[in-house]
Amino acid sequence: MIYRNILKHYYTYEEFRTDTKALLKQVETQKPDGIVAISRGGLTLGHCIAEGLDLRDVQTIRTELYDDTTKRDAIKLFGECKFGEHKKVLVLDDISDSGETLKFVMEYLQKNFEHIEFISATLFYKHTSKYEPTFWIKEAKMWIDFFWEADYRAE
Amino acid sequence: MIYRNILKHYYTYEEFRTDTKALLKQVETQKPDGIVAISRGGLTLGHCIAEGLDLRDVQTIRTELYDDTTKRDAIKLFGECKFGEHKKVLVLDDISDSGETLKFVMEYLQKNFEHIEFISATLFYKHTSKYEPTFWIKEAKMWIDFFWEADYRAE
Numbered sequence: 065m066i067y068r069n070i071l072k073h074y075y076t077y078e079e080f081r082t083d084t085k086a087l088l089k090q091v092e093t094q095k096p097d098g099i100v101a102i103s104r105g106g107l108t109l110g111h112c113i114a115e116g117l118d119l120r121d122v123q124t125i126r127t128e129l130y131d132d133t134t135k136r137d138a139i140k141l142f143g144e145c146k147f148g149e150h151k152k153v154l155v156l157d158d159i160s161d162s163g164e165t166l167k168f169v170m171e172y173l174q175k176n177f178e179h180i181e182f183i184s185a186t187l188f189y190k191h192t193s194k195y196e197p198t199f200w201i202k203e204a205k206m207w208i209d210f211f212w213e214a215d216y217r218a219e
Numbered sequence: 220m221i222y223r224n225i226l227k228h229y230y231t232y233e234e235f236r237t238d239t240k241a242l243l244k245q246v247e248t249q250k251p252d253g254i255v256a257i258s259r260g261g262l263t264l265g266h267c268i269a270e271g272l273d274l275r276d277v278q279t280i281r282t283e284l285y286d287d288t289t290k291r292d293a294i295k296l297f298g299e300c301k302f303g304e305h306k307k308v309l310v311l312d313d314i315s316d317s318g319e320t321l322k323f324v325m326e327y328l329q330k331n332f333e334h335i336e337f338i339s340a341t342l343f344y345k346h347t348s349k350y351e352p353t354f355w356i357k358e359a360k361m362w363i364d365f366f367w368e369a370d371y372r373a374e
Contacts, residue, residue, distance in 0.1 A: 077366075081370050103277045104269050107277065110262060112263075114259050115259065115367055115368050115371045116372070116373070120259065122258045122259055122262065122279070123281075124279045126278075128275070142276075142301070146297070211232075212263075212267050212270055215236050216240065216267045216268070216271035
């Protein structure tokens, strides 16, 4: 583990691998038959969990937060999901930080696909989050600098 | 580098990081304004390249090869892409192996979104592939065991 400073934690691939394998053990007990990865944060996690569960159906959803001065911040959703015979779908993101995104996505999915059970999983969860995922591995106590951000950032 | 045997190469995260940074330098000269990641193989690459290019719009496409006895193998495509004001979209996959998938996806996208220029990039390219990506980093001379497969495979 490398701490760049006290408030920022560089999350390495090695740590991700350990946490993702732990998450995999938890989610596979639920036998999901499809995956929705929230873009961008959930893409690498979605990829690795899908491989571990041997699920080919990985769909993605992207959200954008609109700063609207006339009303509360609005979330817009991109990416249409199509679920055929799915019964239980696993929604993945890297972190439930404010929880806004996950809460919105989970409500959207459950409302639009009533016949499907949606469960969620993240690597990190902040105890101040509005939404607690079905499964999460670590509590985020500082800013997480994920390797997929830190390693490719323009210098 | 770990060679599990002479014909299979375990592709570590460290090697991926080096190759992805090299690919990033090449693709950023093209200034793409959107990304399509081919699922599952292109998901982690799509995530890291999107972070490096600071692009939020990552869409995914998934293909399935149908073994049809009455005619040649047919490819079915899942995932609808929506491109607003995009001008140049980067399509990403881990490897152009037979090249079938990438060839099919590139033709599909170019045919359905005529106003957009599509370019493609992969980490690996096989010289026997039917399709050569616009950018690729390494020639695949043996079976590539990507870390996102190897590290999460059921033991």
